[in-house]
Amino acid sequence: MIEVKDLHKTFGEVKAVDGVSFSARDGEITGLLGPNGAGKTTTLRMLYTLMSPDRGQVLVDGVDPAVDPVAVRKRLGVLPDAHGLYKRLTARENIDYFGRLQGMDEAAIAQQREALIEALGMGDFAARRTEGFSQGQRVKTAIARALVHGPDHVILDEPTNGLDVMATRAMRAFMRKLRDEGKCVLFSSHIMQEVAALCDRIVVIAHGRVAADASPDQLREQTGESNLEDAFVKIIGTEEGLAA
Numbered sequence: 001m002i003e004v005k006d007l008h009k010t011f012g013e014v015k016a017v018d019g020v021s022f023s024a025r026d027g028e029i030t031g032l033l034g035p036n037g038a039g040k041t042t043t044l045r046m047l048y049t050l051m052s053p054d055r056g057q058v059l060v061d062g063v064d065p066a067v068d069p070v071a072v073r074k075r076l077g078v079l080p081d082a083h084g085l086y087k088r089l090t091a092r093e094n095i096d097y098f099g100r101l102q103g104m105d106e107a108a109i110a111q112q113r114e115a116l117i118e119a120l121g122m123g124d125f126a127a128r129r130t131e132g133f134s135q136g137q138r139v140k141t142a143i144a145r146a147l148v149h150g151p152d153h154v155i156l157d158e159p160t161n162g163l164d165v166m167a168t169r170a171m172r173a174f175m176r177k178l179r180d181e182g183k184c185v186l187f188s189s190h191i192m193q194e195v196a197a198l199c200d201r202i203v204v205i206a207h208g209r210v211a212a213d214a215s216p217d218q219l220r221e222q223t224g225e226s227n228l229e230d231a232f233v234k235i236i237g238t239e240e241g242l243a244a
């Protein structure tokens with residue numbers, strides 16, 4: 001379980017995250033939905049130990065990354081907003097390298113890597129250098145790399161950004177599979193349909209604050225809108241920055 005308590009982060013004049021609290025449970029997909037610039041990426045970065053909060057606390061299975069960042073990183077698989085693949089390495093080599101960084105032995109790396117290549121449909125390009133990969137191929141490689149050590153929790157920053165319809169469907173199916181394995185899946189998106197299609201729980205973020213935190217059904221109920229898209233617009237107060 002991932003818990004976020006009263007997180008704050010300011011960059012100069014910009015209050016990027018202004019008191020965000022929520023929980024993401026194991027065996028559920030939690031979506032952070034918000035318009036461009038709402039503070040989603042900054043929140044996730046504090047969660048996966050890339051950035052420290054000015055104030056507030058993150059707990060991953062009760063462990064605070066400010067106290068034990070290595071223990072937290074072992075529990076997390078992270079697809080960051082910039083995928084940063086090593087372009088001279090093949091997809092397989094990129095995955096293996098991360099397994100070694102996690103201290104795994106070669107047999108375990110090979111087994112996990114091939115299972116992920118199969119699950120993500122990467123067989124056609126796994127032996128190629130990542131230089132020149134399409135967006136979908138890059139995202140898949142970055143996800144396989146993030147999951148090679150078998151983390152309990154998965155954090156994905158805009159996982160379907162730039163993917164075509166087929167790749168998006170495959171990514172959604174993969175996220176459901178992770179959820180059904182009991183993992184805690186937390187992802188960010190500014191695409192309402194995405195969140196509506198996938199999430200057990202939706203945390204709506206606007207201007208660095210949580211504007212709503214509920215299941216899709218509860219959101220419909222709370223707003224009195226049967227259509228989730230209308231419910232989101234009502235909660236956020238504007239359609240700006242949200243893609244249907």
Ligand SMILES: Nc1ncnc2c1ncn2[C@@H]1O[C@H](COP(=O)(O)OP(=O)(O)OP(=O)(O)O)[C@@H](O)[C@H]1O
Pocket residue numbers: 011014015016034035036037038039040041042043190
């Ligand atoms: N390193 C930084 N330095 C200065 N400002 C930043 C930095 N990171 C984020 N910001 C600002 O903080 C605010 C929140 O940005 P953030 O990237 O968290 O939003 P987001 O919800 O992920 O948006 P998007 O959907 O566009 O990716 C924005 O105004 C952004 O310009």
